[in-house]
Amino acid sequence: MADFEVPELKEHIEIPELQEGAMAHSQPFVSKEQWQQPLGYPGELVENWEQAALDKMGDLLGKYRSFQVFLDACVKCGACTDKCHYFLGTADPKNMPVARQDLLRKVYRRYFTFAGKYFPKLVGAVDLNKEVLDEWYSYFHQCSQCRRCSVFCPYGIDTAEISMAAREILDAVGVGQKYCNEIIHKAQTLGNNLGLPQPALKDTLLDLEEEVEEDIGVPVRYPLDEKGADVLLITPSADFFAEPHIDGLIGYGKVFHQLGISWTMSSFASEAANFGMFIGSYENMQRLALRIRKAALELGVKRIVFGECGHAWRVAYSFLNTLAGPFDFLDPNYPVPQHICEVTWDAIQKGQLKLDPSANDHLNVTFHDSCNVARGSRMGNEPGGQFKIPRAILKSVVNNYHDMPRETICESTFCCGGGGGLLTDDLMELRVKGALPRMEALKHVHDNYGVDHLVAICAICKSQFTKVMPYYGFEMDSILSLHQLVGDALVFDQHD
């Protein structure tokens, strides 16, 4: 099944014996001119790339105070070393967060600090050369920007930001990553990562309406481009295309239907995901975010709600207002933007949704916290809402629920192994190995409580688990969308 060794699942997560260079060969396909140029980057490695890279690093140091603090502050305490899922799964010491940061830090010291300029050997500063650049390309594409390490760093150093900066430097010298950049270009020109044009979207949604009505006898609608709707739903395009994502979309529609909320999706902004964040590009992130603003204005909606997508929610919750605000044209009685989980939980608390959890009695589930929701955002009005609300919803719609071990969930959650722009087939070895800690935690609740399904609220997590679970002996369909379970438990009022 694989041309690499799949790690063995252990009883508990173990710190592996170091294997120097174990993943030095891992690197994704390099982007081409056709995707580089439209994003504002050179099509191939520029001639004076050393200077261009240092210029870009200088530019980022000037723009982002955090970036410089993170490069300066590390005291090599080692708290982060065993916190990265890619390190735990690959045993490559360069996948220790501090070592990953040092790949950039050693060049920063050489050119931007007094000690590094005059006494490089004393402070581990090195010249920027092609070998260093290649190592950046390899190892900054072995970080899913999940920020688990930053939770354990006493200085709060955020490796994700360092890895975003590294990728931006790489793009600036013409060495972009194909997967991310092709997708960003598609979303900026066609409206979504998949490149689904309006007629295909329309057709898929009509099909869905037919299917749902056939299934439950209720005419649930999945509207597209309907002016005057109250809610604009922004959801990852995987929700239209892939499984189990589409079952989540079916669930959102059922919730809106039951609540009598008029809603629509937009073909122009048919993507929640914002890969601009993964490559550290403010400009590209903003271009994508502005499509949402434009769609909201054109459709005349009062609220914006986001579907199940991890990093989309981080961008939406933390940056949307800065990127594309102000949203003063929306109804101030609702959060801008709102997460579908907030809509559903709010309705459950008000008794507006009648739920029969026994509809899901054939399942025994646990919840996978997605990194960007867990560590980059919040839900609801109280701290930790992003952990409590999805679990509260889940417990209202199933009877069999067990959490995975505490050190692997909530703010300490382990990445699925495919986040941060790494969900591509050319990184399959990394993805499978990076899923190890999560699979071990799943095995724990499987062996102890009979848990057979993992529930998530992120399109990347869902696709990644579908693909990697079989390597670890789980069925590919043991990953579910939260709103599928909500939809299945929903008891519809019999209107007219």
Add this chain to the structure above:
Amino acid sequence: MSIEVNGKTYETDEEGYLANLNDWTPEVGAAMAAADDCELTDAHWEVINFLREYYEEYQIAPAVRVLTKAIGKKLGKDKGNSKYLYQLFPYGPAKQACKYAGLPKPTGCV
């Protein structure tokens, strides 16, 4: 990268998807499958032909749900599910079947 079929060379991307969609012929599709040690049966061709028809109309591969429903209608309900499609195309119907049908690889969080 490229693939050679009946003495003619066709350009592909790094993952073996045709660079020029108009290059596709059933022979090219079969050769791509053969390179993956996969022999295309009538069941495979049902899927491939549907993908091509859909692509012609919408310029994109169909959603997995659209595909399973269409196959279910054609070949019977027991085959209208992704398990059946994964038996035919173990690397995933969306990706592997698209490749043999000469369609571009679906991108995004899929």
